[in-house]
Amino acid sequence: MRSGRLYARATTFDRLLKPVHSWIWGNVERRVQKLLRFSEIEIDGGRDILRAAELTSDPVLRRLYLEHAIDEFRHGLMFRQRAGSVLRELPLRSNRMFQLDWPAPGGHGLDDLQIEKESDGSLLAFLHLSEKAAASRFTIYRDVMQHDPPTRAIFAEILNDERFHMNYTLTHLVRVAPERHRRHLWRARLSRLWKGYLRLATALASAIGTLILTIQYFTVLPPFAWFAKRAARRESPGWFPVSSERNGSLRRQY
Amino acid sequence: MNILGISAHYHDSAAALVIDGIPFCAVQEERLSRHKGDAAFPLLAIEWCLEHAGLEPDALDAVVFYERPMLKFDRILTCALRAFPHSWRTFPKAMKNTLGEKVWMRGIISSRLGIPGKKVLFTEHHQSHAAATFLTAPTSCAAILTADGVGEWATLSIGRGEQNANGATEISLLREIRFPHSLGMLYSTFTAYLGFRVNEDEYKVMGLAGYGRPTMVDKVRQMIHRTSDGGFSLDLDYFEYHTTARRSYSERFIDLFGPPRDPYTPIDLKTADGARFADCAASIQQVLGDTLVEIAQSLHQETALPDLCLGGGVALNGVANARILAESGFERLFVPPAPGDAGCALGAALYADRIYFGNPHREIADHPFWGPSIDGNDLARIAQEDGHLVDQLDDRLLIDQIADDLASGRIVGWMDGALEFGPRALGHRSILAAPHAIETRDQLNREIKFREEFRPFAPVAPIEAADKYFELTPGGKRLSRFMSGVFPVRPEWRSRLQAITHIDGTARLQSLERVMAPRLYSLLEAYGQRTGIPVLLNTSFNLAGEPIVNRVAEGYSTFLRSGIDVLVAGQTRVTKRSSVRRKEEARA
Numbered sequence: 001m002r003s004g005r006l007y008a009r010a011t012t013f014d015r016l017l018k019p020v021h022s023w024i025w026g027n028v029e030r031r032v033q034k035l036l037r038f039s040e041i042e043i044d045g046g047r048d049i050l051r052a053a054e055l056t057s058d059p060v061l062r063r064l065y066l067e068h069a070i071d072e073f074r075h076g077l078m079f080r081q082r083a084g085s086v087l088r089e090l091p092l093r094s095n096r097m098f099q100l101d102w103p104a105p106g107g108h109g110l111d112d113l114q115i116e117k118e119s120d121g122s123l124l125a126f127l128h129l130s131e132k133a134a135a136s137r138f139t140i141y142r143d144v145m146q147h148d149p150p151t152r153a154i155f156a157e158i159l160n161d162e163r164f165h166m167n168y169t170l171t172h173l174v175r176v177a178p179e180r181h182r183r184h185l186w187r188a189r190l191s192r193l194w195k196g197y198l199r200l201a202t203a204l205a206s207a208i209g210t211l212i213l214t215i216q217y218f219t220v221l222p223p224f225a226w227f228a229k230r231a232a233r234r235e236s237p238g239w240f241p242v243s244s245e246r247n248g249s250l251r252r253q254y
Numbered sequence: 255m256n257i258l259g260i261s262a263h264y265h266d267s268a269a270a271l272v273i274d275g276i277p278f279c280a281v282q283e284e285r286l287s288r289h290k291g292d293a294a295f296p297l298l299a300i301e302w303c304l305e306h307a308g309l310e311p312d313a314l315d316a317v318v319f320y321e322r323p324m325l326k327f328d329r330i331l332t333c334a335l336r337a338f339p340h341s342w343r344t345f346p347k348a349m350k351n352t353l354g355e356k357v358w359m360r361g362i363i364s365s366r367l368g369i370p371g372k373k374v375l376f377t378e379h380h381q382s383h384a385a386a387t388f389l390t391a392p393t394s395c396a397a398i399l400t401a402d403g404v405g406e407w408a409t410l411s412i413g414r415g416e417q418n419a420n421g422a423t424e425i426s427l428l429r430e431i432r433f434p435h436s437l438g439m440l441y442s443t444f445t446a447y448l449g450f451r452v453n454e455d456e457y458k459v460m461g462l463a464g465y466g467r468p469t470m471v472d473k474v475r476q477m478i479h480r481t482s483d484g485g486f487s488l489d490l491d492y493f494e495y496h497t498t499a500r501r502s503y504s505e506r507f508i509d510l511f512g513p514p515r516d517p518y519t520p521i522d523l524k525t526a527d528g529a530r531f532a533d534c535a536a537s538i539q540q541v542l543g544d545t546l547v548e549i550a551q552s553l554h555q556e557t558a559l560p561d562l563c564l565g566g567g568v569a570l571n572g573v574a575n576a577r578i579l580a581e582s583g584f585e586r587l588f589v590p591p592a593p594g595d596a597g598c599a600l601g602a603a604l605y606a607d608r609i610y611f612g613n614p615h616r617e618i619a620d621h622p623f624w625g626p627s628i629d630g631n632d633l634a635r636i637a638q639e640d641g642h643l644v645d646q647l648d649d650r651l652l653i654d655q656i657a658d659d660l661a662s663g664r665i666v667g668w669m670d671g672a673l674e675f676g677p678r679a680l681g682h683r684s685i686l687a688a689p690h691a692i693e694t695r696d697q698l699n700r701e702i703k704f705r706e707e708f709r710p711f712a713p714v715a716p717i718e719a720a721d722k723y724f725e726l727t728p729g730g731k732r733l734s735r736f737m738s739g740v741f742p743v744r745p746e747w748r749s750r751l752q753a754i755t756h757i758d759g760t761a762r763l764q765s766l767e768r769v770m771a772p773r774l775y776s777l778l779e780a781y782g783q784r785t786g787i788p789v790l791l792n793t794s795f796n797l798a799g800e801p802i803v804n805r806v807a808e809g810y811s812t813f814l815r816s817g818i819d820v821l822v823a824g825q826t827r828v829t830k831r832s833s834v835r836r837k838e839e840a841r842a
Contacts (some may be wrong), residue, residue: 007445008350036594037567043799046372047289047800049637050288050811051288052790053811054805054807054811055807059636059639059640062636062639062640063640066811066814066815069815070815080518081518083517083518084517084518084519086520086811087516088519156648198474209346209350210347210350211344213345213346213349213350214342214345214346217338217341217342217345217346218339218342221334221335221338221345222338224335225335225336225338225339225388227335228332228335228336228338229335229336229338232336233510236481237435237479237481237485237486237487238481238482238483238484238485238486238487239430239481239483239484239485240429240430240431240432241428241429242411242413242427242428242429242430244426246378246427248603249376249378250375250377250606250610251326251376252322252376253322253323253325253357253360253376253704254322254325254328
């Protein structure tokens with residue numbers, strides 16, 4: 001396999017979700033949130049890949065990883081700057097941008113990659129699939145951003161880089177693991193599935209936890225809140241003496 | 255006796271190992287995980303400490319966590335109750351966050367390290383700060399002042415420490431100010447208002463303050479009141495940090511100071527808004543300094559001691575520190591190299607050793623170099639693989655060559671020996687440059703550190719020469735040992751020290767003793783012989799948003815990604831074959 005053979009193309013699944021993406025990106029506040037989230041993901045990813053560059057013993061991969069990391073940092077900066085520009089264009093800043101525990105989008109950074117524990121083969125397989133998935137998604141984003149040419153231009157530019165990343169990762173995966181590259185790819189696919197499940201499960205658990213705790217907040221806490229407020233009113237401001245007992249035992253946690 | 259100290263879960267987690275009463279090693283998790291300000295349980299740091307000492311976990315006599323988790327939970331829950339019903343959004347997050355892991359520290363430490371729970375001990379957060387500053391300072395009796403955002407309940411505490419003639423050590427905290435009244439949170443609120451990241455960018459506020467005038471001091475004083483007992487309280491109507499995690503200032507705060515800064519827009523000091531933000535920074539800096547000085551003055555009168563040990567995150571404020579030294583009446587001010595939460599790992603371990611186990615006092619080496627070491631041969635290998643120019647020279651030749659590099663305007667990445675513990679690069683992981691021209695500062699900000707133009711750079715000078723170039727108050731040489739104080743550059747030298755002279759004529763000096771970093775000291779001498787001024791610009795070896803480099807590979811990747819001209823690790827000197835390989839070339 002040679003670089004340049006793969007092209008960024010949206011998967012059927014992503015194409016089916018196009019109306020959803022149009023809806024998400026159509027709202028300015030959601031767009032800012034997404035851009036900021038992407039910025040974080042790209043920078044996280046860049047950090048992971050930089051770590052790979054620092055750890056690999058393969059000089060060629062070291063240079064490529066370094067280039068890749070620089071690209072990711074640049075993408076992060078582009079997303080962040082664009083989010084800033086969109087924010088500045090908003091007539092009235094809303095303080096109510098949603099900040100719920102949505103499932104974190106897939107990306108190298110948030111997949112909790114432990115670079116130290118990965119071989120070059122498994123890392124290249126992981127990166128290849130991540131870049132491929134990102135390229136598929138970014139193709140759709142580029143297509144639904146007709147109403148926002150600057151953001152569309154960012155996706156178009158990043159797509160170019162993603163193509164390079166997809167290609168070099170596959171080419172060098174074949175080079176470093178000629179006999180086992182398919183196995184690496186399958187393992188990476190399964191790992192991505194598992195991590196996707198974990199993200200979903202975590203988000204669901206978090207949402208359920210939030211709901212239960214909110215119900216408890218309004219049903220159980222009011223009398224305790226009354227006592228706490230009364231105690232706070234009685235507290236005088238300024239210094240509190242520290243009892244000598246507190247300078248003593250280290251066994252207790254309170 | 256082997257005691258491991260741990261700090262974690264708020265920001266900047268760390269581990270420190272004390273063996274027979276002496277620090278053996280200490281490292282922040284971020285330096286190993288490469289996640290800036292990493293607050294996770296410091297497993298990598300612990301593993302490195304144990305491996306470095308050749309110990310298995312069961313050889314540890316105690317593991318000390320730097321605060322009391324249940325007491326902290328008590329504060330979080332109480333604050334949520336007090337803020338009812340406004341805390342309904344914060345409450346679930348806070349509970350999930352705390353109950354998910356943070357309150358179960360005994361079990362977590364016990365299971366992660368495979369040690370019995372009875373070996374796990376807990377100090378209070380401000381006890382850890384107090385121990386970190388007093389037990390590492392070369393003094394036998396001192397007043398102690400600790401101040402930060404918040405620990406369990408305490409946000410500021412005062413006390414005293416003493417080493418008795420029989421070798422026993424005593425640390426007594428006498429009084430404390432409690433959350434939500436907090437100098438650290440007050441400063442952090444302005445950090446957020448000025449569009450910077452809380453718990454990370456407070457030093458930017460300090461840098462920005464130099465560009466402003468304290469025209470809003472009266473407004474800041476509306477928010478902080480001195481109490482009749484000499485303490486202080488905040489007017490909580492101006493804040494929201496105690497009720498919500500969404501933001502730290504209230505609408506009333508905005509009414510008072512105007513719209514907050516958009517974090518995505520660079521500060522333009524030529525605009526009215528830019529000037530307002532600078533004045534805001536100058537005003538909070540003034541009030542912070544005034545309040546700390548007054549508290550320190552009263553502590554000095556109360557204790558009549560000549561020495562003050564200062565700890566907690568607020569002690570990173572070099573401008574306030576210099577004022578405390580000059581105005582409080584204390585003759586000497588000790589600030590450890592890691593006064594923040596990372597340093598609490600060392601403080602907690604030392605507290606357990608001296609106070610809990612009652613071991614006698616031991617002299618502690620007065621330096622910050624407790625982390626992993628580098629090997630210059632590693633750099634030679636990877637740089638040769640990449641075709642860069644590599645020289646391996648003996649020390650004398652290397653120092654001369656680097657002095658020549660610096661004198662000719664090259665920027666040098668300098669890695670030497672063991673990594674610093676704490677946020678400052680003090681000569682083992684530094685970027686060094688000539689301090690003379692303003693263009694050097696701008697180049698460093700633009701091409702290497704990729705950061706705001708208003709940010710100043712610090713100088714390093716031999717301790718014997720520091721007085722010649724900087725106006726040091728009595729005790730200033732000690733305070734500047736770990737770059738903890740900001741002092742005026744002497745007016746006659748400012749034109750020749752432009753790159754390290756801040757807009758207000760000051761600099762955050764490191765005065766270096768030969769014994770602390772002998773190779774850097776020799777380099778300063780060699781540079782002085784060439785230029786007549788033995789002063790160098792010394793900034794931390796990292797890029798914006800990244801932790802200070804630890805290993806050679808990290809220094810090397812930073813070197814390749816930035817405009818650093820020369821990289822030195824041990825005896826190895828590397829210069830770039832060309833600038834970073836062009837993308838097209840790499841892709842070909």
